Every structure is written in C-alpha cells, then in structure tokens.
Amino acid sequence: MKLRRRLGIEWAGVAILSSLVVALLIHWNSLSRVDHLLYDQLSGLERPEASSEVLIIGVDEDSLAQFGKWPWSRDRHAELFRRLEAGNPKAIAFDIILSERGDPKNDQLLSDAMARNPGLFLPLHFVFPGRDGAAFDVKEPLPQFRQVAAGVGHVNLVFDDDGVVRRAALCFAGEGERPQNWPHLMEQLYRHLRDGRPSPAFQRLDRCDDPLLMPWSERNSFAAISYSSIANGEVPPAFLEDKVLLIGATASGLGDRHNVPLNDGGSMDGVEIMANLLGALERDDFVAPLAFWQQLALSLAPLWILLAGFWRWRPRSTIFISIGLIAMVLGATALLLAFRLWFAPGAALVGLALVYPVWGWRRLQATSDFMDEELENFRASKVDIPVVARPAGPVDVVTGQAEELTHAISHMRDLRRFISDALSNLPDPMFITDLEGRVKFVNKLAQIGFEPAGKDQELALDDMLARFVTSGDLPEVREYLAMDRQSQELDYVEFTSLNDEVFAMRRAQILSDDGDLRGHIHYLADITQVANAAEEREEVLQLLSHDMRAPQAAILALLDSTAPSDSARRIEEHARRTLALADNFVGLARIKSSEFAGEDILLSDLVVEASDSLWPLAEARKIKCRVEDKSDGAFIVGEPSSLHRSFVNLIDNAIKYSPDKGAINIGLRRIDLDKQPFVSIEISDQGPGVSPDMIGQLFERFASDDSQAQGQVKGSGLGLSFVAAVIERHGGSVRAENLRNGGARFTVLLPVAPDIAE
Incomplete structure (x- = not known):
C-alpha cells in the first residue's frame, strides 16, 4: 500500500506536469516550426487542381x-x-x-x-x-x-x-x-x-x-x-x-x-x-485551425491514454503502445487535414515523448526508495532461522537492490516452509481461514477424513467444523465464531468431538504488518483430561456439600432431642464446625469455577437479613446487633447467596469474638471514591481485636486465631477467605482494623449499581 500510494502521488505529479506543459506549448505556440514542417509535408499529399479560367x-x-x-x-x-x-x-x-x-x-x-x-x-x-x-x-x-x-x-x-x-x-x-x-x-x-x-x-x-x-x-x-x-x-x-x-x-x-x-x-x-x-x-477549401480547447483536448487525449496505461500495461508493452500513439496522432492529423481541419500535433508528440521517460524515472525512483525502506525493515525484523544468505557482488544500485530483494524473497520462502513445518507438527489440531471463511491451511492433526493432498484448500469453515464438532455443540461453536471481538486470553469455547474428546477452541486474528485483518487461526486444544478432572472435582464438591453435610445435620438433630450435657455440647460444637468448614470450602471452590451472574440487590435488606439469621446465636449470649442504614436505599449488582453468606460470616465472626452482653454495630452509608459511588458497610465489635501477628494474613486460607473466641464454635480458617473472594468477585474490597478503644472493625466497599448511580 505504501508503494502504491507513493506511485499514485508520482503519477499524479507526472500527469499534472505533462498536461500543463502541453497546454503551455499550445498557448504559446512554441512548436510552430515543427507544426509547420508537418503541415507542409501532409498538405503535399493531396493538392488541388489549378483553375483553367x-x-x-x-x-x-x-x-x-x-x-x-x-x-x-x-x-x-x-x-x-x-x-x-x-x-x-x-x-x-x-x-x-x-x-x-x-x-x-x-x-x-x-x-x-x-x-x-x-x-x-x-x-x-x-x-x-x-x-x-x-x-x-x-x-x-x-x-x-x-x-x-x-x-x-x-x-x-x-x-x-x-x-x-x-x-x-x-x-x-x-x-x-x-x-x-x-x-x-x-x-x-x-x-x-x-x-x-x-x-x-x-x-x-x-x-x-x-x-x-x-x-x-x-x-x-x-x-x-x-x-x-x-x-x-x-x-x-x-x-x-x-x-x-x-x-x-x-x-x-x-x-x-x-x-x-x-x-x-x-x-x-x-x-x-x-x-x-x-x-x-x-x-x-481553406483549412481551418482547431480552436484552442479542441487543440488541447486532442493533444491531451493520447497523453492520458498513455498515463492510464501505465497502471495496466507492462513496460515492454508500453513502449510499443507509445510508438503506436505517436503514429495515431500523425494519422489523426492527416485525417483531419483531409476534412480541411488543421490539428497541430507538435504539443501532443512532445507530451508523449516527455511523459514516458519522466514516468519511468519517477517510477524507478519510487520503487528504488521503497525497496530500500522495505529491505531495511526486513533486515531489522528478520526472523533468525537456519537459512543460508548468499553474498552479492559489486553492481549498480538498482541491480543491487534487485539482488537483495531476490535474497529476501528466498529467505521468505525458507521462512514460509519453516512456519509451515512448525504448524503442521503442532501437538494439537489447528486450521487457518481467510475473511470469506475458506480454509487455507490445515495441520496434520486436523486432517481428519481428507483424501487427496491439498483438498483442504477447497473446504469451507462449516465443512471443517462438521468434521470435529458434535451436532449438539455446533450451534454454540458457531455463535462463538460469529462474535466480533478481539481475541483475549480466556476467549474460547468448549465442545465435544465426534470421538468423545473434549476440545477448547480458540480463535485468533491474523493481522498484516499495517494492522489489517487477513484471516483467523483456529486452535483446538485437547482438554479431555482437564474436563474429566473438573467433573471429578464437581463430584467431590457434591460429596462435601451433600453427603458430608447430611450426617452432621443428623447429629445436630439427635442432640436437640437428648438431654443437655457436656459431651453433647462438645459433639454439637464439632458438628457445627464441620458444617461451616464444608460450606466455606464448597463456596470457595464454586466461586472460582463459575461465571459471575449478578442482579440488582437492595444491600440494606440483605445485611439486615444476614443479621437476623444470627439472632439466636447472639441472643444466647445477650449480644445486641444494631444496624444503622444511611445508604439512601443503594442498590448493587451482586449474587445474593454468596453475599448473604459473606455478611453472615462477618457478623458471626463479630459475635464469636464479642464478650457476653456486648454490642455489635453495623453501619451502611454511601461514599464517593475517585468520583465513583460506593456503599460502605462497617461491622464493629467490642472484643479484644485481631492479633497483630494475624492482621496481615487474616483473609488467607486457614488463617484463624481462636484463642480469644467466646462462642461455642471455633473458626475453620476459611470463613474470611470466602468473604474476601466474594467481595473481590463483586468488584469491591474488604479490610480489617483494630479500634482505638478496643474491638475490631471490618469495612466492606461495594460499587453502586451503574443504572442506579446515574
């Protein structure tokens, strides 16, 4: 494109210059002697008879x-x-x-x-x-x-x-x-x-x-x-x-x-x-000279024919066409003279004689400059592959450029073969399509059912997909390929192949050096083992969330029907701790493996509901939970279940570390950070606070300090880790700090829903 643009500018310059020269020659009658000579010769071809009178x-x-x-x-x-x-x-x-x-x-x-x-x-x-x-x-x-x-x-x-x-x-x-x-x-x-x-x-x-x-x-x-x-x-x-x-x-x-x-x-x-x-x-039968505009039009016509031909004809053809145009001008002059019209051809002939060498010079210069620049870029960006460079001998500039270009093309052929071999031997199937969806390259592992070599060049994208994807997954794959988006790190679609293998298909753009889209690379990664591992992981989560929780729930139900005793209290304590551990572990695992699915939530109602769910635990120790709402009815975009459990964990944590007959203060208010609206939720207790050794790693997995806990159930070390994961998933943040007058305070920041914020 750069050379085409340069040649276009050069062509326009040559066209304007030559046309101007022809117009000035006609205006000034600068070639009158040439025109007179031609007129004298042509007028002698047919002379009138002398009158006998x-x-x-x-x-x-x-x-x-x-x-x-x-x-x-x-x-x-x-x-x-x-x-x-x-x-x-x-x-x-x-x-x-x-x-x-x-x-x-x-x-x-x-x-x-x-x-x-x-x-x-x-x-x-x-x-x-x-x-x-x-x-x-x-x-x-x-x-x-x-x-x-x-x-x-x-x-x-x-x-x-x-x-x-x-x-x-x-x-x-x-x-x-x-x-x-x-x-x-x-x-x-x-x-x-x-x-x-x-x-x-x-x-x-x-x-x-x-x-x-x-x-x-x-x-x-x-x-x-x-x-x-x-x-x-x-x-x-x-x-x-x-x-x-x-x-x-x-x-x-x-x-x-x-x-x-x-x-x-x-x-x-x-x-x-x-x-x-x-x-x-x-x-x-006087001969009438053509008017200036007629003379100009006829003189510029062959010139512009030749100028237009420079874009279509080979140089070898152009020289013969130029000679033909000169003959055409002379023939047109003789023909018009036979009709008693005089077209002075000198300016047209000079225009043809001028434009050919000038255009040849400017085209050669533009091509030489372009080759210099492109060869310099090639030398700067040449991929280091094992190819042999042949030295060039002493020649003129253009010949030297041509030889260097020949070596560059040879290098590119070697590079193309190198890339073709590398792609063909990739450990996973891959194929390349152009902008019309035609398959242009297929590596060895993607050549399923191909008969003659090279037949893959005739395939369409749909034909290629039909060789891999099951009919049930085909609509989802086509929807993914129809999306107009930039290829990202996690941009892929999973499908099951006809051989019951699981693949992750990723599409990447092929861009030119100027950034223009040329096609797409489709890479099929075999994730059958990963998919099997994910299935086994889900089974383990089901085991933890159902099969392990059921016996603990049964133990708690039996303890409620028996007389209270120290042994029963201890059994209940361990059963509840096992339930909390299972719930937090399953919650953490599912958060990391599932996509975010948020909805508009009135945050004050969710916090009040979490506080109310822990009322029996707080009432047993005469602890008061007070909620002060100054959020002006702020909504957020969130997942109700995980957010509810997060606030339950924080309030439960405050109850666990508060003294009997203590108080827990929960405050909600709207704030602006960097001109963005947030809801701040502060949960404060009157306990001994967080150990200085633990405050830096409080939200890490299995980080727990139960030495100062006052409740029956000790911590599992996953509750605050779950809270941190949920808040981060919602685009917010959570931090803990000790109050100056004793106690700890947990502050959660969540962004206000965009449509509500507006």
Whole structure:
C-alpha cells in the first residue's frame, strides 16, 4: 500500500506536469516550426487542381529584355490594356502599384485604356508606420485610376514565423472610430465574378483580419503568358476571352517572390500566390485551425491514454503502445487535414515523448526508495532461522537492490516452509481461514477424513467444523465464531468431538504488518483430561456439600432431642464446625469455577437479613446487633447467596469474638471514591481485636486465631477467605482494623449499581 500510494502521488505529479506543459506549448505556440514542417509535408499529399479560367500575365525576364528596365512608362501599360480590351476577359487584377503620380499624359492614356476594361481591379498598399502616430497609412491608386477601376483591394501577404506564406488575410482591418475594412484583391475579384456576393470563407470570419490556411496547387500549374507577348499582339484576342487575368511581376529580379509550403522548397511569384488564393475562394477549401480547447483536448487525449496505461500495461508493452500513439496522432492529423481541419500535433508528440521517460524515472525512483525502506525493515525484523544468505557482488544500485530483494524473497520462502513445518507438527489440531471463511491451511492433526493432498484448500469453515464438532455443540461453536471481538486470553469455547474428546477452541486474528485483518487461526486444544478432572472435582464438591453435610445435620438433630450435657455440647460444637468448614470450602471452590451472574440487590435488606439469621446465636449470649442504614436505599449488582453468606460470616465472626452482653454495630452509608459511588458497610465489635501477628494474613486460607473466641464454635480458617473472594468477585474490597478503644472493625466497599448511580 505504501508503494502504491507513493506511485499514485508520482503519477499524479507526472500527469499534472505533462498536461500543463502541453497546454503551455499550445498557448504559446512554441512548436510552430515543427507544426509547420508537418503541415507542409501532409498538405503535399493531396493538392488541388489549378483553375483553367485563370491566366497569369507575367512581367518576366523576356519582357524586361524587350521593354527595358523596370518600372516602365505607364503608356506601356496603356498599350497592354488596349490589347486586353479586344480579348473581352471576365475580370482583370492588375497587381502593380499605381499610387505615385507619373507623366500626366501617360497617366491619362493609362486611365483611358483602363476605363475600356470594365472588370478591372487595382491593388492598394499600406505604409508602416503611418503619419502622426498612426499604425499605418493607406496608399490607394491615384484618383484617376481609382475612378475607372471596378474596385481596389489589399495585396498584403501573411508570413509565418519561419518566413513562409501559408495563410492569407481576406480582409485588412482599419483603425479609428469608424474603421474601414479593406477586402483582399482576390476577394474583390471573386465578388465581381459572383454578382457582388462575398465568398463563403469571408462570411465565416469572426474577425475581419483572421488569416486562413490556404491549400496550394503545384508550382507553375496555372496557365501563364509573357507580358511582352500580349503587348506585342502575339496572342490572339480569342485566347483571352472569358479568362480571369492576373497581371504581375514574375521576373526574379523584381523582388516579388516568396517562400510557400511546397515540398521542393522553392519560392513562388506574388501573382501566382494570388492565383492560389482565388482558387481557394472558388473551391471554399481553406483549412481551418482547431480552436484552442479542441487543440488541447486532442493533444491531451493520447497523453492520458498513455498515463492510464501505465497502471495496466507492462513496460515492454508500453513502449510499443507509445510508438503506436505517436503514429495515431500523425494519422489523426492527416485525417483531419483531409476534412480541411488543421490539428497541430507538435504539443501532443512532445507530451508523449516527455511523459514516458519522466514516468519511468519517477517510477524507478519510487520503487528504488521503497525497496530500500522495505529491505531495511526486513533486515531489522528478520526472523533468525537456519537459512543460508548468499553474498552479492559489486553492481549498480538498482541491480543491487534487485539482488537483495531476490535474497529476501528466498529467505521468505525458507521462512514460509519453516512456519509451515512448525504448524503442521503442532501437538494439537489447528486450521487457518481467510475473511470469506475458506480454509487455507490445515495441520496434520486436523486432517481428519481428507483424501487427496491439498483438498483442504477447497473446504469451507462449516465443512471443517462438521468434521470435529458434535451436532449438539455446533450451534454454540458457531455463535462463538460469529462474535466480533478481539481475541483475549480466556476467549474460547468448549465442545465435544465426534470421538468423545473434549476440545477448547480458540480463535485468533491474523493481522498484516499495517494492522489489517487477513484471516483467523483456529486452535483446538485437547482438554479431555482437564474436563474429566473438573467433573471429578464437581463430584467431590457434591460429596462435601451433600453427603458430608447430611450426617452432621443428623447429629445436630439427635442432640436437640437428648438431654443437655457436656459431651453433647462438645459433639454439637464439632458438628457445627464441620458444617461451616464444608460450606466455606464448597463456596470457595464454586466461586472460582463459575461465571459471575449478578442482579440488582437492595444491600440494606440483605445485611439486615444476614443479621437476623444470627439472632439466636447472639441472643444466647445477650449480644445486641444494631444496624444503622444511611445508604439512601443503594442498590448493587451482586449474587445474593454468596453475599448473604459473606455478611453472615462477618457478623458471626463479630459475635464469636464479642464478650457476653456486648454490642455489635453495623453501619451502611454511601461514599464517593475517585468520583465513583460506593456503599460502605462497617461491622464493629467490642472484643479484644485481631492479633497483630494475624492482621496481615487474616483473609488467607486457614488463617484463624481462636484463642480469644467466646462462642461455642471455633473458626475453620476459611470463613474470611470466602468473604474476601466474594467481595473481590463483586468488584469491591474488604479490610480489617483494630479500634482505638478496643474491638475490631471490618469495612466492606461495594460499587453502586451503574443504572442506579446515574
């Protein structure tokens, strides 16, 4: 349990730590480069086809060679638009900035040529930082171009932290009290082609400038033609009909090439990037990143599967399951990507890679500490039995602990065999049961009627009892076993076996080192000889109490019918002494052999009754017995017969030692000792008192001093011993003392009955 508790704490710590690490990695996007790499590889498994409607007109190296250094005069672009007018395209996106003024004549030529192309869209751009503390300034095309264009849009690119363009912002959010939002140039083109309706992706945006992951077609998969070929009239107008034309720089020297997530690692022209964006808008197949809580849930799921498996799987299985979970994470990422959902797996993979070695370290440390502690306890509590200890050679710590544990287990096997042999050869029958009452061990003397070896392991407790106990004693034995009590020294039950042997059955608890109940040991002591001796003892007591008393009673009856004489008086004296001796001896014997059976007794009535029973003896010598009751009607729990005889003995003793015409005072009163209520009974006489030599042994057996007795019957030496035994049996005490003015006083203390005391 201690190791399990320690491992539970360690497991909880590892689980909380690893979950927190995964959550922080997701929150801080710390593994973005790993996630980008995985996204680039997985997105390349299935790439969309390029739209056949899109035609890229590129300012390429051939155009630069023919028309000269960039930028060109705007009359050159005017000539291009005159050529495009004849082709009647669906729409034109002119990805060349026109926010700076040029030659007025050429600007006008360009504006006029643009006006004859109704589906023309122009780009705007932003200057960072802006003037007068603004975050940015918006640079639109010159008004003369803006007026003839069907619309303008931004062409800003969104770069990830590794400088790669994977996302696109369909809108650029303005600032101020009334911010103006600028849709992307391709969003404006899409709306023109769809009668002014925004794209579905744009309508789903929570915020205007939320970037979207784009799917990418293969490089150079869009149809492209040189700017110079169009400007020179080398392309027939019919080739441009119903096309969506994207005009932009494609020459490597113009600086409009950017890294994109393609497997070949190359860059892509800005105008081709816009072609991919337009295709994504038309197909509406943008990849949506999962929300934070979804990302967290999917990242923690494999981690907690592995954490739960640590309690069930063997280490050999766990490593393969860990690899399987890594493959499952990658497979789930690819599957979700096929449904256009992006689950960044980096945090989940790091969590799996982290939790396995950390848990292995903490489990090994906890196990090592536990083995150290348990081996130390084992060495401290090892039972000294004749077994051989094998020395261990020099090894590392954990291996040394494992070897020492192996030796400890071997020692325990030897100890178990030693205990098994010792129990099997006990001189009395015994068996062991578990908490369900199944018999788990039986020694040789208890194997009555067993056939095959080991069959005792299948027995139930009732089956075991049926092999020993007679049907008459079986209910009493079962009642004893059903009692929920701690095993005590005198806690046993007697029964007669099927072979007419008498056994004392004692049950003892089997406790673990932590004090938990594990089962019971049932020990059967053969007390046949003791039972026979007790039976003979009872016969002797019967002889003393009946057969020996009867002749003495007959002698006394005959003496009452004859004339008084000195011989008769002596015979009567000895007969009465014999009767008293027999009564006291039998009383002492039965007190020690019987269980206490008390009842509520009004003590004052019992004392008065004892005094009255001795009235003839006191009257014969003119002795007065006075009873003074101040006990407030106190009750005690006692046995009336033995208590009555005890007070008769004390009062008789006082009469015997009192002078003729003397007085005996009997006083009852309630007192408190240590906050417990008692009844005190004092019996005082006017005799010579107790001899100083006898006062210390007055209540011992056969202790008597009859030299000063005044009555006819001498003491037997058992009367006060009987009194002491009875009072002690009732939880009280008795003492004797000599009075200062002569005489003796006996004081008895008895506890008040509990319910009466309350």
